Amino acid sequence: xxxxxxxxxxxxxxxxxxxxxxxxxxxxxxxxxxxxxxxxxxxxxxxxxxxxxxxxxxxxxxxxxxxxxxxxxxxxxxxxxxxxxxxxxxxxxxxxxxxxxxxxxxxxxxxxxxxxxxxxxxxxxxxxxxxxxxxxxxxxxxxxxxxxxxxxxxxxxxxxxxxxxxxxxxxxxxxxxxxxxxxxxxxxxxxxxxxxxxxxxxxxxxxxxxxxxxxxxxxxxxxxxxxxxxxxxxxxxxxxxxxxxxxxxxxxxxxxxxxxxxxxxxxxxxxxxxxxxxxxxxxxxxxxxxxxxxxxxxxxxxxxxxx
Amino acid sequence: xxxxxxxxxxxxxxxxxxxxxxxxxxxxxxxxxxxxxxxxxxxxxxxxxxxxxxxxxxxxxxxxxxxxxxxxxxxxxxxxxxxxxxxxxxxxxxxxxxxxxxxxxxxxxxxxxxxxxxxxxxxxxxxxxxxxxxxxxxxxxxxxxxxxxxxxxxxxxxxxxxxxxxxxxxxxxxxxxxxxxxxxxxxxxxxxxxxxxxxxxxxxxxxxxxxxxxxxxxxxxxxxxxxxxxxxxxxxxxxxxxxxxxxxxxxxxxxxxxxxxxxxxxxxxxxxxxxxxxxxxxxxxxxxxxxxxxxxxxxxxxxxxxx
Numbered sequence: 001x002x003x004x005x006x007x008x009x010x011x012x013x014x015x016x017x018x019x020x021x022x023x024x025x026x027x028x029x030x031x032x033x034x035x036x037x038x039x040x041x042x043x044x045x046x047x048x049x050x051x052x053x054x055x056x057x058x059x060x061x062x063x064x065x066x067x068x069x070x071x072x073x074x075x076x077x078x079x080x081x082x083x084x085x086x087x088x089x090x091x092x093x094x095x096x097x098x099x100x101x102x103x104x105x106x107x108x109x110x111x112x113x114x115x116x117x118x119x120x121x122x123x124x125x126x127x128x129x130x131x132x133x134x135x136x137x138x139x140x141x142x143x144x145x146x147x148x149x150x151x152x153x154x155x156x157x158x159x160x161x162x163x164x165x166x167x168x169x170x171x172x173x174x175x176x177x178x179x180x181x182x183x184x185x186x187x188x189x190x191x192x193x194x195x196x197x198x199x200x201x202x203x204x205x206x207x208x209x210x211x212x213x214x215x216x217x218x219x220x221x222x223x224x225x226x227x228x229x230x231x232x233x234x235x236x237x238x239x240x241x242x243x244x245x246x247x248x249x250x251x252x253x254x255x256x257x258x259x260x261x262x263x264x265x266x267x268x269x270x271x272x273x274x275x276x277x278x279x280x281x282x283x284x285x286x287x288x289x290x291x292x293x294x295x296x297x298x299x300x301x302x303x304x305x306x307x
Numbered sequence: 308x309x310x311x312x313x314x315x316x317x318x319x320x321x322x323x324x325x326x327x328x329x330x331x332x333x334x335x336x337x338x339x340x341x342x343x344x345x346x347x348x349x350x351x352x353x354x355x356x357x358x359x360x361x362x363x364x365x366x367x368x369x370x371x372x373x374x375x376x377x378x379x380x381x382x383x384x385x386x387x388x389x390x391x392x393x394x395x396x397x398x399x400x401x402x403x404x405x406x407x408x409x410x411x412x413x414x415x416x417x418x419x420x421x422x423x424x425x426x427x428x429x430x431x432x433x434x435x436x437x438x439x440x441x442x443x444x445x446x447x448x449x450x451x452x453x454x455x456x457x458x459x460x461x462x463x464x465x466x467x468x469x470x471x472x473x474x475x476x477x478x479x480x481x482x483x484x485x486x487x488x489x490x491x492x493x494x495x496x497x498x499x500x501x502x503x504x505x506x507x508x509x510x511x512x513x514x515x516x517x518x519x520x521x522x523x524x525x526x527x528x529x530x531x532x533x534x535x536x537x538x539x540x541x542x543x544x545x546x547x548x549x550x551x552x553x554x555x556x557x558x559x560x561x562x563x564x565x566x567x568x569x570x571x572x573x574x575x576x577x578x579x580x581x582x583x584x585x586x587x588x589x590x591x592x593x594x595x596x597x598x599x600x601x602x603x604x605x606x607x608x609x610x611x612x613x614x
Contacts, residue, residue: 015411022329023407031413062369091398093411100330104322104400106338 003130004039006057012036038136041248044285061086085109108140131259148174175209233268236298245284311346313364319343342377345443348555351592368393392416415447438566455481482516540575543605552591
């Protein structure tokens with residue numbers, strides 16, 4: 001089983017409107033609700049791949065209940081821990097006339113010290129059944145900034161390799177706990193290290209403790225710096241669509257690779273293909289299965305010295 | 308007890324943002340949730356006035372549960388009927404930089420024939436304890452367009468006077484059931500009758516069945532055309548603030564007047580004072596009690612022949 005952790009889960013609400021009237025009233029044509037958060041997206045992709053997965057994290061209130069209902073609907077096993085405060089929502093307003101989406105991001109629910117300890121205990125209980133663990137996304141208020149470092153140490157104690165996908169302070173504070181793999185994107189590399197050269201940023205993150213860094217460069221594919229070598233993996237062509245969740249699809253493939261101990265070149269090819277196939281699917285956490293099969297053999301993976 | 312009916316109740320959510328970024332992501336600084344809908348606002352005002360009131364209407368799903376929780380928090384007695392579909396939300400995004408609010412209005416939940424019959428039965432059971440009934444707002448999908456006519460006839464059968472506050476087709480379809488009082492605003496008069504002269508529009512609505520028409524003209528106060536005479540009531544000065552809910556505050560005072568059989572001049576003075584005092588309060592359904600006391604004796608009420 002691959003365990004995914006989403007500490008700052010959200011109920012993602014999508015409103016379709018004919019045109020968004022700023023400063024006035026807009027009728028919503030349709031409402032869709034979905035359990036959201038990067039770790040949950042990773043589990044959705046794993047589940048579709050036929051890989052056994054469990055979702056954990058923190059949810060609360062009636063929004064948390066909606067979130068759980070949606071996971072049950074998707075047949076995704078969950079071991080979420082309930083907190084006192086209401087889970088957050090994100091509201092995406094898709095404006096049909098402008099062809100653009102405006103996102104409203106609620107602040108995360110405040111987590112108490114007791115709730116954080118309860119989560120840590122639950123997570124520790126799940127680790128012995130996990131072949132890999134994925135720690136994704138931002139930290140909600142109240143959770144210690146070195147939360148991921150604690151979770152990484154617990155995973156290491158059970159011999160479970162971990163993928164960490166976060167940015168900024170939570171990423172920097174986690175590195176001393178030596179994650180097996182981190183997956184920043186180009187913006188996160190700059191934001192976290194302050195360095196504009198991606199390779200220098202990657203090396204800084206490795207020097208601080210990350211064993212492997214796989215950086216996602218959008219339509220340019222992935223760059224991997226590992227103890228076994230450096231690779232660059234590119235999709236054969238650009239895929240049009242919704243890039244939200246493309247990084248989560250890549251993380252799903254990377255976690256499977258870590259769990260199976262597969263060679264980097266094949267893992268990276270799958271990660272790039274899955275990421276591109278997810279861009280072709282309308283929702284984060286889903287992918288175009290036919291496109292994935294086709295792209296898998298077309299991804300060019302080769303060593304590199306310079307970017 | 309004054310019974311208020313809100314068939315298309317909503318959970319009103321308010322997001323405060325520093326600036327709304329259309330087509331991009333905006334962090335929400337604070338989230339407030341409140342049971343909303345015109346009838347519910349009327350009950351809030353009645354409750355604050357110390358008048359016994361009960362809220363009824365249709366709610367469903369987890370949003371309906373939040374709505375009920377908020378009424379319980381406000382100590383407002385409710386006899387809401389549960390439907391299968393999820394209650395709607397409205398999202399008001401207050402942009403601090405622009406000083407303006409953008410409203411997103413979800414469509415109402417679909418009501419089945421069985422649910423409508425269950426509501427009608429519940430309503431009929433509540434009428435014998437009511438001194439007046441207030442029917443407010445739009446109709447959700449699935450409810451017959453002449454819904455208010457049926458509810459008015461049931462009220463009349465129990466000798467309970469009714470205030471109807473709606474517009475368009477639901478208002479026109481209700482008039483043959485002869486409501487004791489309707490309270491259109493200036494825009495609703497035009498939208499419902501197609502007439503631009505407010506007095507001609509009022510007379511048309513009375514000819515179609517409304518016994519009394521009290522039209523709200525915003526900061527200009529109220530105009531009442533009743534079987535007992537015609538009055539105009541004006542506040543002594545303009546009140547700055549949030550006009551949402553001002554009409555509901557006026558309806559609360561009018562319903563109290565109908566229930567008590569008070570003379571029109573005093574009822575209209577209170578309605579204008581309460582309406583103006585509600586503009587001074589930040590939320591619909593609340594009012595500035597000190598301002599209300601002060602304005603009550605300052606409202607000018609007099610007969611009129613022309614507007």
